[in-house]
Amino acid sequence: MLYREHRPAPCLKPYIRCYWTIETKTPPVTNSGQRLLAEGLEFTFNLAAPIEFVNGDGFVRTMLEAGITGPMTRPMRLRSTAPMNLFGICFRPGGGHPFFKTPANELVDQCPDVGDLWGAEGRRFVERIQNDCRTTKSRIETINIYLSNLLEKNSRDDTAISRAIEAIEHAKGRITIDQLARCLGISYRHLERKFKERVGITPKQLCRNMRFKHVYKNIETLLHINWADVALSSGYYDQAHLINEFKYFTGTSPAEYFETSSYDPDFFTANF
Numbered sequence: 001m002l003y004r005e006h007r008p009a010p011c012l013k014p015y016i017r018c019y020w021t022i023e024t025k026t027p028p029v030t031n032s033g034q035r036l037l038a039e040g041l042e043f044t045f046n047l048a049a050p051i052e053f054v055n056g057d058g059f060v061r062t063m064l065e066a067g068i069t070g071p072m073t074r075p076m077r078l079r080s081t082a083p084m085n086l087f088g089i090c091f092r093p094g095g096g097h098p099f100f101k102t103p104a105n106e107l108v109d110q111c112p113d114v115g116d117l118w119g120a121e122g123r124r125f126v127e128r129i130q131n132d133c134r135t136t137k138s139r140i141e142t143i144n145i146y147l148s149n150l151l152e153k154n155s156r157d158d159t160a161i162s163r164a165i166e167a168i169e170h171a172k173g174r175i176t177i178d179q180l181a182r183c184l185g186i187s188y189r190h191l192e193r194k195f196k197e198r199v200g201i202t203p204k205q206l207c208r209n210m211r212f213k214h215v216y217k218n219i220e221t222l223l224h225i226n227w228a229d230v231a232l233s234s235g236y237y238d239q240a241h242l243i244n245e246f247k248y249f250t251g252t253s254p255a256e257y258f259e260t261s262s263y264d265p266d267f268f269t270a271n272f
Contacts, residue, residue: 033079070107104200173210174235
């Protein structure tokens with residue numbers, strides 16, 4: 001699998017983590033697919049055979065030309081039985097707010113159609129990317145212009161929420177929501193309400209995702225693992241807490257997971 005990341009236009013960096021591309025020359029070895037865990041929207045353009053998104057409840061959405069996945073409380077599966085050629089927009093947590101009118105909480109763990117969110121204009125945009133843009137460079141240029149124009153018309157920044165997201169990411173999820181609210185000088189309830197509107201998932205869930213991603217990356221690089229030490233250094237109460245959280249996101253304990261995982265990465269890493 002060839003995976004690459006590309007930078008958005010400077011004005012879009014506060015909202016978009018990266019553009020990404022995936023190309024595979026052969027069909028996947030298994031049809032279980034890769035896990036995708038995203039706290040922001042993922043806007044994916046499919047340039048090859050149909051692929052499937054499977055959410056945590058087992059709901060399957062087939063993507064022909066393009067699709068969107070909302071913020072996630074648990075991983076989805078990106079699944080295909082044929083070689084893939086994908087171009088994606090990886091929005092930061094809350095980064096889709098200026099570009100989509102639908103409240104973010106309505107998109108959590110969902111795979112809406114582009115037309116459901118952007119109507120006929122969205123379908124025309126997808127057609128432009130599919131039919132008129134033949135290279136990654138031209139897709140990036142077209143998307144940069146399109147999203148920059150949308151941003152000018154609908155800038156809806158919220159400094160407090162942006163600072164909250166930055167603090168959670170900087171702390172790798174190891175911060176309590178009470179601490180966060182006090183640092184920002186706002187109430188817990190106000191913070192939750194704003195997160196529901198702009199990010200979709202709660203600040204507690206964002207911390208939960210961030211902690212898991214941090215510990216997942218750390219475990220991948222360790223030769224000798226003391227689970228109690230890993231748990232405490234990653235912000236978990238104890239080893240049992242770490243194991244329960246790992247089971248929530250992967251279905252198995254960390255020891256079992258890394259003993260049985262294949263050489264190919266199980267998690268798609270754009271949002272890591």
